Amino acid sequence: MTTQATALATRPGAELDQLLAAASDAAPALRATRPDDRARMLRSVAEALESAAEELVPLAAEETNLAHARLTGELKRTTFQLRLFAEVVEEGSYLEAMIDHADAEWGMGPRPDLRRMLVPLGPVLVFAASNFPFAFSVAGGDTASALAAGCPVIVKGHSGHPRLSQLCAELVREGLTAAGAPDGAFALVSGTETGVEALRDQRVKAASFTGSVPVGRRLHDIAATRPTPIPFYGELGSLNPAFVTRRAVAARGEHIAHGFVASYTLGAGQFCTKPGFLFLPEGHGLDAALVDASRAVEGARLLNDRITEGYAGAIEALTAIDGVEVLVAPRRTTDGVVTPTLVRTTAATLAERADELLEERFGPATVVVEWADGDDLLAAAELFEGNLTATIHAEDDDAQALAPLLALLEERAGRLVWNGWPTGVSVTWAMHHGGPWPATTASIHTSVGTTAVRRYLRPVSYQDTPHALLPEELRDDNPLGLPRRVDGVLRLAAGGA
Amino acid sequence: MTTQATALATRPGAELDQLLAAASDAAPALRATRPDDRARMLRSVAEALESAAEELVPLAAEETNLAHARLTGELKRTTFQLRLFAEVVEEGSYLEAMIDHADAEWGMGPRPDLRRMLVPLGPVLVFAASNFPFAFSVAGGDTASALAAGCPVIVKGHSGHPRLSQLCAELVREGLTAAGAPDGAFALVSGTETGVEALRDQRVKAASFTGSVPVGRRLHDIAATRPTPIPFYGELGSLNPAFVTRRAVAARGEHIAHGFVASYTLGAGQFCTKPGFLFLPEGHGLDAALVDASRAVEGARLLNDRITEGYAGAIEALTAIDGVEVLVAPRRTTDGVVTPTLVRTTAATLAERADELLEERFGPATVVVEWADGDDLLAAAELFEGNLTATIHAEDDDAQALAPLLALLEERAGRLVWNGWPTGVSVTWAMHHGGPWPATTASIHTSVGTTAVRRYLRPVSYQDTPHALLPEELRDDNPLGLPRRVDGVLRLAAGGA
Numbered sequence: 001m002t003t004q005a006t007a008l009a010t011r012p013g014a015e016l017d018q019l020l021a022a023a024s025d026a027a028p029a030l031r032a033t034r035p036d037d038r039a040r041m042l043r044s045v046a047e048a049l050e051s052a053a054e055e056l057v058p059l060a061a062e063e064t065n066l067a068h069a070r071l072t073g074e075l076k077r078t079t080f081q082l083r084l085f086a087e088v089v090e091e092g093s094y095l096e097a098m099i100d101h102a103d104a105e106w107g108m109g110p111r112p113d114l115r116r117m118l119v120p121l122g123p124v125l126v127f128a129a130s131n132f133p134f135a136f137s138v139a140g141g142d143t144a145s146a147l148a149a150g151c152p153v154i155v156k157g158h159s160g161h162p163r164l165s166q167l168c169a170e171l172v173r174e175g176l177t178a179a180g181a182p183d184g185a186f187a188l189v190s191g192t193e194t195g196v197e198a199l200r201d202q203r204v205k206a207a208s209f210t211g212s213v214p215v216g217r218r219l220h221d222i223a224a225t226r227p228t229p230i231p232f233y234g235e236l237g238s239l240n241p242a243f244v245t246r247r248a249v250a251a252r253g254e255h256i257a258h259g260f261v262a263s264y265t266l267g268a269g270q271f272c273t274k275p276g277f278l279f280l281p282e283g284h285g286l287d288a289a290l291v292d293a294s295r296a297v298e299g300a301r302l303l304n305d306r307i308t309e310g311y312a313g314a315i316e317a318l319t320a321i322d323g324v325e326v327l328v329a330p331r332r333t334t335d336g337v338v339t340p341t342l343v344r345t346t347a348a349t350l351a352e353r354a355d356e357l358l359e360e361r362f363g364p365a366t367v368v369v370e371w372a373d374g375d376d377l378l379a380a381a382e383l384f385e386g387n388l389t390a391t392i393h394a395e396d397d398d399a400q401a402l403a404p405l406l407a408l409l410e411e412r413a414g415r416l417v418w419n420g421w422p423t424g425v426s427v428t429w430a431m432h433h434g435g436p437w438p439a440t441t442a443s444i445h446t447s448v449g450t451t452a453v454r455r456y457l458r459p460v461s462y463q464d465t466p467h468a469l470l471p472e473e474l475r476d477d478n479p480l481g482l483p484r485r486v487d488g489v490l491r492l493a494a495g496g497a
Numbered sequence: 498m499t500t501q502a503t504a505l506a507t508r509p510g511a512e513l514d515q516l517l518a519a520a521s522d523a524a525p526a527l528r529a530t531r532p533d534d535r536a537r538m539l540r541s542v543a544e545a546l547e548s549a550a551e552e553l554v555p556l557a558a559e560e561t562n563l564a565h566a567r568l569t570g571e572l573k574r575t576t577f578q579l580r581l582f583a584e585v586v587e588e589g590s591y592l593e594a595m596i597d598h599a600d601a602e603w604g605m606g607p608r609p610d611l612r613r614m615l616v617p618l619g620p621v622l623v624f625a626a627s628n629f630p631f632a633f634s635v636a637g638g639d640t641a642s643a644l645a646a647g648c649p650v651i652v653k654g655h656s657g658h659p660r661l662s663q664l665c666a667e668l669v670r671e672g673l674t675a676a677g678a679p680d681g682a683f684a685l686v687s688g689t690e691t692g693v694e695a696l697r698d699q700r701v702k703a704a705s706f707t708g709s710v711p712v713g714r715r716l717h718d719i720a721a722t723r724p725t726p727i728p729f730y731g732e733l734g735s736l737n738p739a740f741v742t743r744r745a746v747a748a749r750g751e752h753i754a755h756g757f758v759a760s761y762t763l764g765a766g767q768f769c770t771k772p773g774f775l776f777l778p779e780g781h782g783l784d785a786a787l788v789d790a791s792r793a794v795e796g797a798r799l800l801n802d803r804i805t806e807g808y809a810g811a812i813e814a815l816t817a818i819d820g821v822e823v824l825v826a827p828r829r830t831t832d833g834v835v836t837p838t839l840v841r842t843t844a845a846t847l848a849e850r851a852d853e854l855l856e857e858r859f860g861p862a863t864v865v866v867e868w869a870d871g872d873d874l875l876a877a878a879e880l881f882e883g884n885l886t887a888t889i890h891a892e893d894d895d896a897q898a899l900a901p902l903l904a905l906l907e908e909r910a911g912r913l914v915w916n917g918w919p920t921g922v923s924v925t926w927a928m929h930h931g932g933p934w935p936a937t938t939a940s941i942h943t944s945v946g947t948t949a950v951r952r953y954l955r956p957v958s959y960q961d962t963p964h965a966l967l968p969e970e971l972r973d974d975n976p977l978g979l980p981r982r983v984d985g986v987l988r989l990a991a992g993g994a
Contacts (some may be wrong), residue, residue: 028904073606080605093987096948098927108577108924109570112917116927116948119907121941224721228882228934231941385725399965406966407525410616415958418966420609427605429985430595430613432958437725443955444618444728451593451613451956458941459948461912461929468896469903469915483987488926490590490980490989 012197022184023123023152024203029182031120031150034472035480037180039086042147045175046079049139052171056164060133063161065301070267071134078134081141081427085148088450092482092493094118094148096459097473099486112464115474118457120150121231122205125198127219129210130160130303131270137161138168138188141427141448142208142233147176149456152185154204156195160304165190195219200226206456208447209234210272213360213438220441233455234441235434237360240422241277241384242391243377243405245398248419249284256393257289260366261297263421265340268300269364270307273389273422276360279347279369279377287327290342290368294328299337302363308336311363315341318365321356323349327368341365347372347380354383378405386436386443387413389422412436414443509694519681520620520649521700526679528617528647531969532977534677536583539645542672543576543583546636549668553661557630560658562798567764568631575631578638578924582645585947589979589990591615591645593956594970596983609961612971615954617647618728619702622695624716626707627657627800628767634658635665635685638924638945639705639730644673646953649682651701653692657801662687692716697723703953705944706731707769710857710935717938730952731938732931734857737919738774738881739888740874740902742895745916746781753890754786757863758794760918762837765797766861767804770886770919773857776844776874779867784824787839787865791825796834799860805833808860812838815862818853820846824865838862844869844877851880875902883933883940884910886919909933911940 033041049056053075060071088094095117102113124146129136136142138155146153157165169188176185189198199207199222207223207230209216216236223232244256264275280286302308312332318341319326328342341364350357350369357367371377384390390413394402409416414435425433431449434440440447445455462470472479481493530538546553550572557568585591592614599610621643626633633639635652643650654662666685673682686695696704696719704720704727706713713733720729741753761772777783799805809829815838816823825839838861847854847866854864868874881887887910891899906913911932922930922945930945931937937944942952959967969976978990 028908077605083604087985091985091987093982100925100927106923106925107580108574111923111925114923114925114927116929116946122908220726221722224726225718229717229721229938231939396963396965399963403966410957411525411619414956415960416962417960418962420961426603426608426611428597428603428608428611429982430597430611430958432613432956434956436955441726442728444951446956449613449958454941458933459911459929459931459943460907461927461946463912463914464917465913465915466893466896468893469900485590485926488584488588490588492987492989 012191012194016189016194016197019154019187019189020123020198020201020203023154023187026152026182026184027120027122030152030185033150035089035092038148038150039089041176041179041181042082042086042089042144044179045139045172046082048171048175048178049075049168050079052167056167059164059167060161063164064133064303066133066267074132074134077427078139081135082139082144084427084450085144085453088453089148092480094450094453095473095482097482097484099474099484101487114461114463115465115470116459116461117471117473119460121456121458122151123203124151124153124456125204125207126153126155127195127207127209127211128155128158128165130158131267131272133161133164136210138165139172141452143172145452146456147185148453151456154187154189154198156198157188157190159190162190196222199223202228204230206231207233208455210447211236213237216441231455232441233445233447235272235447236438236440238272238388238435238439239276239358239360239384240273240387240389240391241279241381242275242393243279243381244281244393245395245402246281247395247398248393249281249286251395253284253286254289257286258293259421261290261293263423264366265294265297265364266423268302268338270303270362271423273425275366275391275422277367277369279371279380282370282372284370291327294340294342297340297364299331299333299339301336302338305336307362308338311338311361311365314359314361314363315365317356318343318361321353323353338363342368344368344370346370347376350380351383358383374401378408381405381408384412386439388433388435388439389413389415389417391417391420391422393419414439414446509688509691513686513691513694516651516684516686517620517695517698517700520651520684523649523679523681524617524619527649527682530647532586532589535645535647536586538673538676538678539579539583539586539641541676542636542669543579545668545672545675546572546576546665549664553664556661556664557658560661561630561800563630563764571629571631574924575636578632579636579641581924581947582641582950585950586645589977591947591950592970592979594979594981596971596981598984611958611960612962612967613956613958614968614970616957618953618955619648620700621648621650621953622701622704623650623652624692624704624706624708625652625655625662627655628764630658630661633707635662636669638949640669642949643953644682645950648953651684651686651695653695654685654687656687659687693719696720699725701727703728704730705952707944708733710734713938728952729938730942730944732769732944733935733937735769735885735932735936736773736855736857736881737770737884737886737888738776738878739772739890740776740878741778741890742892742899743778744892744895745890746778746783748892750781750783751786754783755790756918758787758790760920761863762791762794762861763920765799765835767800767859768920770922772863772888772919774864774866776866776868776877779869781867788824791837791839794837794861796828796830796836798833799835802833804859805835808835808858808862811856811858811860812862815840815858818850820850835860839865841865841867843867844873847877848880855880871898875905878902878905881909883936885930885932885936886910886912886914888914888917888919890916911936911943
């Protein structure tokens with residue numbers, strides 16, 4: 001299997017050109033597939049991945065240093081996600097089908113018959129992430145949602161898990177082929193240069209990315225400034241502040257401390273939703289709990305050497321900042337195992353040294369910030385730019401007083417977590433995984449949850465088009481039983497127009 | 498009134514800064530307005546505009562050279578549009594409210610309570626167009642949809658109709674104030690430099706533009722490459738090809754010729770949907786009809802001198818292309834009145850000289866392209882980049898044979914018009930006014946129709962948030978009676994979760 005899989009990786013130039021041509025050729029065929037065909041493809045890919053779980057998980061563990069249990073859970077999430085998108089495709093709301101019948105009495109003057117739905121953009125380029133080798137990689141959410149939309153996918157695999165990427169790519173192709181997908185519907189490429197060349201290629205109609213701010217910024221600018229700009233959906237970085245009220249500390253301080261430590265050290269702190277800042281009221285008395293819990297966390301190897309170096313550098317810089325006190329210092333062992341880092345500072349210091357302090361630190365490091373009063377907290381929250389999440393721990397009696405903080409955080413984050421922790425992103429209809437820059441490059445979109453499919457679709461309106469030439473989705477008799485808006489009125493699935 | 502109105506225009510620097518600060522301050526208040534409040538604001542603006550129709554139309558005519566009847570219709574469209582967005586706000590689907598209750602049995606593992614809706618982005622900068630002094634200017638679709646979304650609006654007025662812009666701005670403010678909108682919800686600025694400075698300002702969260710490809714490209718790149726990139730919704734240019742079958746010529750050639758001439762000369766050809774290319778089968782025999790109808794069109798003055806110069810230059814270049822035959826030459830009179838230009842070429846010449854021929858020519862000019870067989874037509878259609886519209890004139894018996902052309906045009910245009918003409922864009926739920934680059938900078942969005950509101954909204958998910966702090970839109974009892982998706986199932990307005 002490995003030999004075949006290796007053949008899926010590619011280099012820039014003629015090889016890439018061939019894959020892009022195949023993707024471009026596959027686009028009309030994939031677009032023409034019926035919803036049940038496409039749902040079958042997604043489920044077939046899920047099955048192919050599941051059938052190889054015993055090979056996938058150990059390989060992922062070997063290449064990423066992540067624990068088997070975590071990887072098994074992530075693989076389950078990945079196959080669940082593929083099946084959820086199959087449901088999305090079958091349900092059909094995502095097409096936003098609308099029919100406005102001709103109306104001679106329309107308020108601004110007679111209107112023609114107009115029928116609108118969303119159609120796929122065409123080949124999508126997905127830059128895989130290192131930290132979720134299944135869920136944000138070759139067969140992850142971007143791939144699943146692009147295929148659900150009816151777009152061919154070219155994944156630029158992450159160099160951190162090349163063999164896993166190739167195996168996953170083979171399984172995706174196997175699943176797609178078994179379900180009758182057109183050739184060219186999926187390909188894997190590798191290498192930075194190849195990724196950039198593909199991003200510049202006119203056959204690529206949209207791109208997605210999960211990674212760092214500098215790389216994401218560079219790719220975003222390439223996508224935006226090419227002769228024909230394309231949408232670029234990048235998830236770049238997030239600090240995920242968590243705010244705790246006095247009442248919450250009084251009611252369940254220890255519980256919060258333990259939950260926090262579990263969250264910031266989960267997956268060795270290599271989640272984009274890791275809480276990087278915990279705001280506690282002065283005199284919280286939780287130092288011992290935080291320190292003990294952090295010290296109790298087993299050391300772990302990070303995803304790769306580059307990230308391990310980055311973590312060491314970030315901790316060095318963090319602990320050197322004036323006004324930052326180290327509560328738990330990292331122990332770095334010779335075998336590359338790292339342990340948590342916990343530092344403390346004040347809201348005043350944060351305000352003074354925001355430029356140095358407000359940085360994402362990839363790995364199990366976090367900053368406790370002590371605040372003195374409510375205004376302090378609000379002022380500190382204002383320092384944050386866009387984030388994927390913001391968390392509040394509070395008691396019911398705090399609710400009224402917290403409204404201003406909540407309003408402020410709504411402007412700065414894509415998901416507000418109440419009395420919980422931001423790690424562990426559920427894949428559901430109502431999940432939003434996104435946020436204002438620099439959390440993402442496109443805050444009006446999500447990379448997780450069913451609405452992620454929207455990123456790869458564009459509307460087309462058909463004016464006075466004969467039924468014989470209309471897509472089934474827009475015919476009066478509604479053969480696909482779609483939910484549609486007819487003459488401005490939303491109608492549930494079933495029944496014609 | 499004129500004196501007051503003049504005070505609304507502004508310059509870069511401190512004056513602009515003050516307006517941006519006011520817009521930024523107004524954002525939370527506008528966001529906090531209830532749907533019925535916001536609907537009232539939109540209707541109040543419509544009323545203010547209507548009440549001043551007798552002043553507005555002559556002023557618009559004076560500044561744009563457009564006819565009174567056309568301007569009266571455009572004003573009607575503009576006020577209709579504001580009221581339609583009021584309906585959109587009241588209906589509430591646009592919020593995409595979703596509730597996923599906590600579920601311990603969720604397939605990928607227990608999920609928390611998640612509730613998602615769209616919230617306004619914040620201050621929106623609108624670059625007004627010259628060619629629709631009402632519908633795509635100060636109080637046009639971009640402004641209406643941004644206000645509907647709950648975003649403050651700053652319009653960079655078009656220099657082509659400065660006094661009208663100021664009067665409209667005053668009426669918009671009057672309408673907003675009467676309906677209780679916060680100060681700072683709307684402002685007008687003027688001048689290219691001011692517009693660019695505003696576009697670079699961090700308080701501006703999105704921008705919209707209608708205009709030329711070079712200017713749109715420049716502004717798009719500024720928006721995309723600022724330190725914090727923002728969405729830029731630009732409508733840049735479109736050729737709007739129309740394809741006619743042999744059967745259609747045989748059945749109603751003269752009718753098509755007349756309809757075409759009326760469409761390409763409507764508003765003196767200054768519409769973004771003007772059909773710039775008409776594909777006729779060889780031997781169509783419609784030369785006389787096309788020529789006579791074009792000659793019968795009265796001359797008209799274009800929007801301004803710059804456009805008049807541009808038209809003259811474009812015609813000179815067009816008629817100098819090898820293989821282009823002039824059927825109707827423009828008469829240009831001393832008082833700036835221009836008349837239609839009609840040229841003819843072949844599909845073969847178009848293929849050979851696509852770079853020169855496939856250009857937008859603002860004004861009453863168009864190109865007839867003669868094709869020999871169906872493959873010829875398909876090959877010609879493939880030469881086109883993104884367009885707002887593509888038109889087909891055919892008979893029922895053509896339907897089957899035209900499927901490949903239709904599929905090709907779906908990839909290249911936002912609206913497909915059957916046996917009609919692309920000019921005259923109706924404002925409805927199912928209208929799409931957009932298309933692949935260079936028709937627009939963001940093909941997944943529309944600038945006309947009710948879904949235009951989506952451009953100014955981003956999702957937020959609330960995880961396990963107490964009811965007391967949830968937006969009304971997401972409370973179980975559904976006090977606003979919104980259509981919502983609950984646990985994956987779409988529910989029509991009314992009833993709780």
